[in-house]
Amino acid sequence: MKLELSDLDRVAALFRVFSETTRLALLQELKEGPKAVGELVAAMPATTQANVSKQLKQLHDAGLVARRKHGTSVIYEIAEPLVFELCRLACEKLNRPQPARKLEF
Numbered sequence: 001m002k003l004e005l006s007d008l009d010r011v012a013a014l015f016r017v018f019s020e021t022t023r024l025a026l027l028q029e030l031k032e033g034p035k036a037v038g039e040l041v042a043a044m045p046a047t048t049q050a051n052v053s054k055q056l057k058q059l060h061d062a063g064l065v066a067r068r069k070h071g072t073s074v075i076y077e078i079a080e081p082l083v084f085e086l087c088r089l090a091c092e093k094l095n096r097p098q099p100a101r102k103l104e105f
Contacts, residue, residue: 017062018086022047022055026076027083030065034077 003011017023022044029035029043037056041049056076059065066079078084 014062017058017064018090020055020058022051023059024087026052026055026059027064027078027087030076030078031084034075036070036073036075038073040076 025044026040029040035043037049037053040056041047041052044052056065056067060067060076064078064080064083065076067074067076069075
């Protein structure tokens, strides 16, 4: 069954969410369980709170994480566990030996 172009656009948009290292790192942190934004920022010292918040918004907009207020904190958690199966498949592909390519002019 062929997908319509609008469906292919949706698939491409989902895969674009996985194209940013910080978003992947956030998903990896959230695999351990729900965390507040401050905890996530502390777990990623190479980035700013503004960037973490921006990446969390993109993950939320894609339906991959859920958020809830808890007092003055915002807690994030995985909303779509299938995300880890997609990551597992990608890692499996990357860990597979690549056949030698013959270079020619």
